[in-house]
Amino acid sequence: MNSEQVQLPAAVSIRNLYKAFGTNPVLRSFSLEVAAGENVAVMGKSGSGKSVLIKCIIGLETIDEGDLVVLGKSVPGLSPRELDLLRADVGFQFQGSALYDSMTVRENLEFPLRRHQEKMKGLRTDDLVQEALSSVGLLHAIDLLPSELSGGMKKRIALARTIIMRPKLILYDEPTSGLDPITGREISRLIVDIQKQYRAASIVITHDLACARITGNQLVILSEGRNYVQGTFDEVAGITDPVVHSFFT
């Protein structure tokens, strides 16, 4: 390990995050460190606040209390302009892929490039689109509409749209949900490949055990609004707590 890598700031640093909707506290004291280049899988029951967590990280939801530092910037204090700049470095894959229905695959991929031209100066849009599509192995789908794609293909295209900005941090919201186990495994492997190729840190939200095992260097269980347990997959799997155990059966 060289000295440069040691100095890299954490990709995400969350301390005692509190977030409530009305009187319903969703995140109560959540803390998480994600080092640069690290892959963290977060598991939790449906409705436990997983999506809310990563929406806070990218500034789609505001936090009520706590510290939230992403790529060295404290998210709550950012101006809209600064938030846009930060978002250019963060990829977000939505749960349902969220491809734009009225646009072809090519237009979907070009969309993030429209506004973030400073970052991508000197790179041709066409080249970037081709590169992202070949990373997910779907170059032939470039002129199709989202309605012509299968569920697994949509997830891949969404992944391509996420990495086209060459993000330093990628957030995945249930990347394998709604897929059969085999396709799910393919997507999980793809996430690992992408992470190696782009050397990005990532947080993978999931309730799919196989996905968590394949993608995560670290596994966090989100329960009761906090990081209930945290460790490598095998460490967490060895814990006999009933809440933790319920994820492994």
Added chain:
Amino acid sequence: MINVLRNFFLTTGQISQFTARYWREVWFPPYEFQELLKQCFFIGNKSLALVGTTGFIMGIVLTLQTRPTLIEFGAQSWMPAMVGIAIVREIGPVITALICAGKVGSGIGAELASMKVTEQIDAMEVSGTNPFKFLVITRVTATMIMIPALVVMSDVISLLGSAMVENIKGGVSFTLYFSKVLEFLDFSDLIPSIIKSFFFGFAIGIIGCYKGYTSSRGTEGVGRTANEAVVIASLLVFILDFIAVLVTDIFYEL
């Protein structure tokens, strides 16, 4: 009952806020011209045939219905003036706006609602595009431009239908018919009608966008959103029309 009233005022307040946000943000860049053009084309393309057909039929029907009465009074030479004024002042704008509320307003409502539930609007936001500017401002501006244009087109087609009836039944030539229409119609008929069409267009666009953009009821809510957009927009068309007639009347008195 109290709940109904409360909901009504709440919704009215929210729509006003949404409208205010449109007028606050429309002046400032980034301007999404390409999307605006696309939406204008889309609206025109979607409603041209329907608006044209309806206008043509309205012209024919109105003429056929009033002919016997006018003949009875020996006043058939007034036909072009009467039909012209009825169509340009009232029937053209209102019918066109109602059709577009059904066709365009519901389309916008359903489109934005489904974009909302599938997180496409959030996806735009994180890709650095302001979704309000990209989706709402373009669509409302497009309806505001296209509805008056469609109204003018509908007026012309209606008059053609009327002229055709007069031509076949009364032997009146098209040239004579249209010169009579132009003799009686002047800008004080056309301008108020165009101005109110702008408001109709704005209402249709803003209601469709408001309903879609703020919908949160999951996939089954999409259909309902479209439906509500049509109902509210149609009602607004009548209310605005009533206000427009009152205001124009005051101007005529002056």
